[in-house]
Structure formats: structure tokens, C-alpha cells
Amino acid sequence: MNKYFEANRNNWNERVGIHKKSKFYNVEGFLKGKSSLDSLELEELGDVKGKKLLHLQCHFGMSTLSLARMGAEVTGADFSDEAIEFAKELTKKTGLKAEFVCSNVLELNEHLKGEFDIVFASYGVFCWIPDLSRWFEIASHFLKPGGKLVILDGHPTNHLFEYSEQKKEIEMIGPYFNTKAHRYIEDYTYTDGDKKMVNNVEYEWAHPFSEFVMSAINNGLRITSVKEYLYSSYEMFPNMKKINGGLWILEGSDLPLTFSMKCVKE
Numbered sequence: 001m002n003k004y005f006e007a008n009r010n011n012w013n014e015r016v017g018i019h020k021k022s023k024f025y026n027v028e029g030f031l032k033g034k035s036s037l038d039s040l041e042l043e044e045l046g047d048v049k050g051k052k053l054l055h056l057q058c059h060f061g062m063s064t065l066s067l068a069r070m071g072a073e074v075t076g077a078d079f080s081d082e083a084i085e086f087a088k089e090l091t092k093k094t095g096l097k098a099e100f101v102c103s104n105v106l107e108l109n110e111h112l113k114g115e116f117d118i119v120f121a122s123y124g125v126f127c128w129i130p131d132l133s134r135w136f137e138i139a140s141h142f143l144k145p146g147g148k149l150v151i152l153d154g155h156p157t158n159h160l161f162e163y164s165e166q167k168k169e170i171e172m173i174g175p176y177f178n179t180k181a182h183r184y185i186e187d188y189t190y191t192d193g194d195k196k197m198v199n200n201v202e203y204e205w206a207h208p209f210s211e212f213v214m215s216a217i218n219n220g221l222r223i224t225s226v227k228e229y230l231y232s233s234y235e236m237f238p239n240m241k242k243i244n245g246g247l248w249i250l251e252g253s254d255l256p257l258t259f260s261m262k263c264v265k266e
């Protein structure tokens with residue numbers, strides 16, 4: 001692992017301890033049967049019953065296990081050993097059937113065998129990936145011919161905007177193109193809970209829309225759908241309104257907050 005992945009993995013390992021106790025992840029609700037997938041994810045995935053599904057960057061597996069509850073035969077992968085350990089604990093507690101693999105997604109072919117009907121990843125996925133083409137190569141590698149890739153994430157323009165506490169407005173800060181690793185210090189994670197993190201250094205990469213399109217095309221994937229939404233999966237900016245399906249909207253704004261893309265392996 002290079003210094004970027006090592007810092008990010010330490011950061012994610014520490015977040016797991018905070019996230020599993022947070023209202024945001026609501027593990028208790030999940031254990032009582034609540035799905036952790038929002039209405040956009042469910043719509044884009046469609047019927048998963050009986051399908052072999054690989055969930056990339058699955059965190060501690062609540063969405064993976066929510067898909068198992070819907071009848072999919074699931075495998076989740078993540079490079080955080082703490083996340084995978086907790087995913088396995090949740091699997092035992094729920095009595096569901098699921099496999100979990102601990103690996104850097106870009107090297108997953110060295111740790112997992114098999115072919116899948118669906119490869120899925122959502123929300124907070126691509127900012128951690130320096131080489132988007134390699135990510136799509138991995139997704140393509142694990143798909144059966146005719147299999148489907150389904151992704152949803154923050155819109156590529158998300159990196160451009162940030163809410164300024166000082167000015168009380170959203171301002172443009174960049175970057176848009178993938179030119180280098182961006183080092184950030186984040187003392188707190190995005191969930192509720194005010195525990196200050198020790199492993200607070202993280203590295204992120206921006207990816208323009210063209211990189212998603214070309215990464216699919218160059219790795220044997222035919223794009224069948226691309227959508228851009230005014231909704232986000234969490235309260236990205238202050239004063240957003242919660243709407244049905246677990247989504248948030250910034251009233252009066254037309255900033256694209258989320259995108260989805262579906263591809264078929266040729």
C-alpha cells in the first residue's frame with residue numbers, strides 16, 4: 001500500500017468505530033429490518049432477486065446485507081479491516097448469507113474469484129480512487145458477459161463547491177479535473193457524534209464526467225444510462241430539506257448533487 005491508501009485506510013478504520021454508534025448509520029434500525037438503501041439506489045438496481053451481486057467499497061456491509069434481504073447472493077469488499085470485521089458480525093447477527101472480503105478495490109482480483117450478474121457501488125466511492133480506469137477494469141473483470149454495473153455517487157462537480165461558514169454561502173473552490181492527490185485534514189467524520197479523529201489525514205481525487213465515460217468505454221462496458229439529480233444522499237449543505245426515500249434537496253438551487261451510471265459488459 002502506498003502512503004495515500006495507508007492514510008485513507010487508517011482514517012476509514014477509525015471512522016468505523018464512530019459510524020457504528022451513529023444515528024446516521026442507524027445500525028439498530030437495520031438490525032430490526034430497516035433497509036439502508038435509498039430510493040435512487042433501489043430504482044437504479046431494480047430487481048436483484050436471485051442475482052449474484054458484488055458490492056464494492058461496502059463499508060460495514062449494511063447495504064450489502066440489505067440487498068441480501070432482497071434475495072441477492074451478495075459479496076462485499078472493502079479495504080478497511082475494521083469495516084469487514086463488523087460486516088461479518090452483522091452477518092452473524094442477522095442470520096443472512098453474505099461473503100465479505102478485505103482488499104484494496106484496485107487489487108481485488110488478487111483476493112476474490114468468480115463472476116457476478118451485478119457489480120454495485122454507491123455514495124462516497126470515487127473520491128478515494130486515484131485511477132478510475134483501473135476501478136472500471138476491476139468492475140468489468142468481475143462481471144459476466146451481459147452483467148450490469150450500477151454506480152451512484154456525488155456528482156463530479158461536487159468537488160467544486162463548498163459551504164463557507166464565514167460567508168454563509170456556497171462558494172466555488174475547485175478542483176474539477178484529476179490532476180493530483182488532494183490532502184485534507186478532517187477532524188470529524190460526516191456522521192453525528194463529536195469524536196475527534198486521530199487519523200485525520202485523507203487523500204482524495206477529483207474525477208471529471210469524461211473520465212467516468214471513457215473509463216467505461218475503455219474497459220468493455222457499454223453505458224446504458226446516465227442520470228444527474230438535484231438530490232443528495234445526506235445533508236451536503238446547511239438548510240437542506242429531507243424528502244421521501246432518504247434523500248435531501250437544496251430548495252431553489254439547480255446544482256447537480258448526485259449522478260448515476262449503468263453499464264452492461266459487452
Ligand SMILES: C[S@@+](CC[C@H](N)C(=O)[O-])C[C@H]1O[C@@H](n2cnc3c(N)ncnc32)[C@H](O)[C@@H]1O
Binds near residue numbers: 104
Ligand atoms: C463512504 S463509504 C461507502 C459508502 C457506503 N455506501 C456506505 O455508507 O455504507 C466509502 C468506503 O470506501 C472504502 N474505501 C476507500 N478507499 C478504498 C480502496 N482503495 N479500496 C477499498 N475500499 C476503499 C472505505 O473503507 C469506506 O468503507
